[in-house]
Amino acid sequence: MTSEASAWTAAWRLLPEYVSEHVVLSACALALGLLISLPLTVLAVRCPRVRWPVLAFASVIQTIPSLALLALFYPLLLALSALTQKLWGTSFSALGFLPSLLALTLYSMLPIIRNGVTAIVNLPAPIVEAARGVGMTDAQRLWRIELPLATPMLMAGVRTAAVWVIGAATLSTPVGQTSLGNYIFSGLQVENWVSVLFGCLAAALLALIVDQLLGLIESGTARRSPLRIVLGVSILVVGFAFAALPRIGGSATAYVIGAKNFSEQYILADLIAQRLGQAGHASTQKTGLGSVIAFRALSRDELDVYVDYSGTLWANVMRRTDTPAREVVLKELTVWLEREHGIALLGSLGFENAYALAMRRDRAEALGIRTIDDLARQAGALQMGSDLEFFERPEWQALQTAYGLTFAGRRQFQPTFMYKAVRDGEVDVISAFSSDGRIAADNLIVLEDPRQAILPYDAVVLLSPRRAKDPALHHALASLIGAVDIESMREANLEVDREVGKIPPAEAATRLDSRLRNATLSP
Amino acid sequence: MITLNGVTKSFDGGTAFAVRNVSFEVPAGAFVAIVGGSGSGKTTTLKTINRLIDADSGSIAIEGTPIQAIEPHALRRRIGYVFQGIGLFPHMNVAANIGITPQLLGWRTEEIRARTIELLDLVDLPREFATRMPSELSGGQRQRVGVARALAARPSIMLMDEPFGALDPLTRDALGVNYRRLHDRMKLTTLMVTHDVLEAVLLADRILVMRAGEIAADGPPRELLNDHPDIEVRTLMDMPRRQSTRVQSLLENGATHR
Numbered sequence: 001m002t003s004e005a006s007a008w009t010a011a012w013r014l015l016p017e018y019v020s021e022h023v024v025l026s027a028c029a030l031a032l033g034l035l036i037s038l039p040l041t042v043l044a045v046r047c048p049r050v051r052w053p054v055l056a057f058a059s060v061i062q063t064i065p066s067l068a069l070l071a072l073f074y075p076l077l078l079a080l081s082a083l084t085q086k087l088w089g090t091s092f093s094a095l096g097f098l099p100s101l102l103a104l105t106l107y108s109m110l111p112i113i114r115n116g117v118t119a120i121v122n123l124p125a126p127i128v129e130a131a132r133g134v135g136m137t138d139a140q141r142l143w144r145i146e147l148p149l150a151t152p153m154l155m156a157g158v159r160t161a162a163v164w165v166i167g168a169a170t171l172s173t174p175v176g177q178t179s180l181g182n183y184i185f186s187g188l189q190v191e192n193w194v195s196v197l198f199g200c201l202a203a204a205l206l207a208l209i210v211d212q213l214l215g216l217i218e219s220g221t222a223r224r225s226p227l228r229i230v231l232g233v234s235i236l237v238v239g240f241a242f243a244a245l246p247r248i249g250g251s252a253t254a255y256v257i258g259a260k261n262f263s264e265q266y267i268l269a270d271l272i273a274q275r276l277g278q279a280g281h282a283s284t285q286k287t288g289l290g291s292v293i294a295f296r297a298l299s300r301d302e303l304d305v306y307v308d309y310s311g312t313l314w315a316n317v318m319r320r321t322d323t324p325a326r327e328v329v330l331k332e333l334t335v336w337l338e339r340e341h342g343i344a345l346l347g348s349l350g351f352e353n354a355y356a357l358a359m360r361r362d363r364a365e366a367l368g369i370r371t372i373d374d375l376a377r378q379a380g381a382l383q384m385g386s387d388l389e390f391f392e393r394p395e396w397q398a399l400q401t402a403y404g405l406t407f408a409g410r411r412q413f414q415p416t417f418m419y420k421a422v423r424d425g426e427v428d429v430i431s432a433f434s435s436d437g438r439i440a441a442d443n444l445i446v447l448e449d450p451r452q453a454i455l456p457y458d459a460v461v462l463l464s465p466r467r468a469k470d471p472a473l474h475h476a477l478a479s480l481i482g483a484v485d486i487e488s489m490r491e492a493n494l495e496v497d498r499e500v501g502k503i504p505p506a507e508a509a510t511r512l513d514s515r516l517r518n519a520t521l522s523p
Numbered sequence: 524m525i526t527l528n529g530v531t532k533s534f535d536g537g538t539a540f541a542v543r544n545v546s547f548e549v550p551a552g553a554f555v556a557i558v559g560g561s562g563s564g565k566t567t568t569l570k571t572i573n574r575l576i577d578a579d580s581g582s583i584a585i586e587g588t589p590i591q592a593i594e595p596h597a598l599r600r601r602i603g604y605v606f607q608g609i610g611l612f613p614h615m616n617v618a619a620n621i622g623i624t625p626q627l628l629g630w631r632t633e634e635i636r637a638r639t640i641e642l643l644d645l646v647d648l649p650r651e652f653a654t655r656m657p658s659e660l661s662g663g664q665r666q667r668v669g670v671a672r673a674l675a676a677r678p679s680i681m682l683m684d685e686p687f688g689a690l691d692p693l694t695r696d697a698l699g700v701n702y703r704r705l706h707d708r709m710k711l712t713t714l715m716v717t718h719d720v721l722e723a724v725l726l727a728d729r730i731l732v733m734r735a736g737e738i739a740a741d742g743p744p745r746e747l748l749n750d751h752p753d754i755e756v757r758t759l760m761d762m763p764r765r766q767s768t769r770v771q772s773l774l775e776n777g778a779t780h781r
Contacts, residue, residue: 130610132575134624134672135600148614224614 007194010504021178023243033108041116058110066168073099100172108161115157119150155218166207185288254282258306263496268307270509279476299341301466311455326456342465347481354457355395358432358444371448376403385427402453437494525549530581541567543736556723559733565716603673607685611657618653624676642671663694683715721763
């Protein structure tokens with residue numbers, strides 16, 4: 001099977017879950033949007049003084065990029081949740097469905113309100129005068145005359161809103177809501193263009209179908225054809241029911257595996273899912289999460305398990321600034337996570353994904369460089385290349401403090417181009433991730449850090465407070481602890497990241513799994 | 524009976540007056556026309572009676588009851604209202620349009636149906652028009668439906684604002700004559716606004732001439748047609764006769780003296 005074909009197959013397998021989540025989210029947002037927009041429309045029509053503020057508010061919402069709007073709701077809900085916890089002792093999930101729902105609801109409001117207000121305000125004056133003249137109250141005029149006559153244009157607004165919401169729902173993936181956007185985000189991350197294309201096409205097709213059905217209802221209201229309205233509504237309802245049914249009573253007992261937004265995380269989430277599956281446990285995944293979001297979600301039992309890195313937890317969660325030895329970090333971290341959050345650190349997988357300085361092997365050998373100390377002595381004559389954020393990170397500060405590095409020049413690249421630059425000799429040293437597959441593939445070496453300036457970044461398995469003592473989970477994952485060596489991980493990452501012949505993360509996880517088993521069977 | 528006493532209305536807070544200190548009475552069974560140029564306040568005066576416009580001061584009563592004592596929508600259900608724009612509801616058929624006020628008043632369905640047929644007969648429309656939509660009717664037919672709708676709940680008072688103004692002359696004349704007959708037969712009290720002096724002269728028992736928000740003349744057509752002391756009133760009321768003289772001269776001499 002070619003890699004493209006296997007990517008299509010992998011995408012197809014995920015379609016039912018993604019479409020279901022996408023449809024339910026979009027439908028709920030649209031329904032809620034309609035529920036809020038209609039009273040606002042009436043208010044804006046009746047009180048010209050609030051018309052401008054209402055329309056301006058809806059327009060301003062529209063100008064916020066939808067990704068930012070979604071992201072903003074997460075901290076907002078988190079604060080709100082903390083407040084309810086304090087006041088009433090109950091909190092709610094600030095991740096996933098709720099922030100996505102609220103952001104998309106806001107997003108759906110402008111076309112509905114604007115079309116509704118325009119339609120009603122611009123009704124022919126004689127019709128409104130006649131409605132008053134025959135003795136209708138304001139409410140009767142609204143229900144019998146204004147709303148029926150405004151319905152076709154209102155429906156056109158609902159159509160626009162539906163298309164926007166279905167499109168913007170793909171952006172709810174990073175806040176932990178599964179959607180068709182999972183194809184796009186994971187695809188972009190591992191440069192699996194088949195997956196990206198699949199996600200875009202699926203979302204577009206869904207939007208097109210819903211738009212056509214709403215169009216049928218719209219024309220039904222305009223031509224007063226009950227048949228069209230009933231047909232359109234029925235198909236929409238049946239479609240929604242089909243999408244929503246698999247969710248009901250579905251995976252309540254399944255383990256939820258989290259993953260941040262890069263290749264290695266996708267592979268490890270799939271590896272954990274496969275190990276759980278082999279032990280007979282169902283699981284679902286929330287992938288593409290931001291680093292901070294993943295940890296928060298785990299500590300709030302919204303995820304059951306994911307892989308994080310000791311250095312990240314040490315600096316970003318514990319807020320420690322010292323850099324002790326690997327064993328000390330792991331030990332203190334385990335105790336602290338258990339005490340502060342009830343989180344179990346199951347153990348290290350056996351490899352590290354740290355920022356590291358890497359050079360082409362032949363170049364390093366020619367210059368006699370093995371350690372960063374060696375490098376510091378010759379740095380004045382060398383070019384340094386990095387990714388876009390490295391020079392802003394504490395690791396760079398630490399390296400400078402420890403070794404006093406001063407290069408002849410510094411350049412920043414997209415990761416793909418950074419590797420190309422060091423391969424071609426445009427730069428001599430790059431900032432790499434130690435588990436990156438391209439280190440082996442490009443025949444690079446990672447320079448040793450004798451002064452331990454950079455924190456150890458051991459990949460560690462974390463279990464949520466609720467699952468911290470779950471025997472099934474412990475049993476199923478115990479075999480992974482200490483089992484994933486850096487070479488195996490690099491190889492798996494390379495299989496997903498390389499430009500030619502790449503495979504989906506799930507397949508890379510399967511290959512990694514069998515490699516690990518062979519290694520333990522034949523030492 | 525309609526009674527207005529010192530009715531005043533300004534749309535700009537008291538700088539300019541659309542209607543100023545207007546008082547008159549329309550006795551039961553009378554057919555009164557208000558004539559006057561554009562902006563003379565005739566439409567505003569009419570609309571203060573069914574509270575489509577609320578007067579700033581003065582008092583208005585129908586059948587002896589002050590209109591402020593009645594909810595606006597209840598008041599309007601008691602008064603028939605016909606206007607130039609007609610304003611048929613485009614999403615309802617003819618029967619639903621005619622039956623709207625009885626329906627708002629909570630009449631029984633059979634009662635409304637019977638009344639609708641009765642009204643179609645009354646305004647000379649075929650009964651099968653009941654199921655037509657307004658868009659399928661001609662202008663004259665639409666205004667017949669408009670008159671039927673205004674009469675549906677058996678009001679004793681009818682307010683008409685240029686009711687036949689947008690129709691062609693033949694339809695206009697026919698509808699006018701037709702309505703006058705209905706007025707007499709049903710013992711209605713009618714107040715009609717028109718800018719057409721001839722229409723007012725031929726239909727009304729009494730004419731009010733308005734100018735700059737005030738009543739400039741008030742009397743039966745015959746009285747106003749014969750050398751009224753006010754020059755503007757005289758010029759206005761003389762209009763139909765001058766026009767007919769010009770038509771006569773065209774017939775006799777082949778030319779009009781313009």
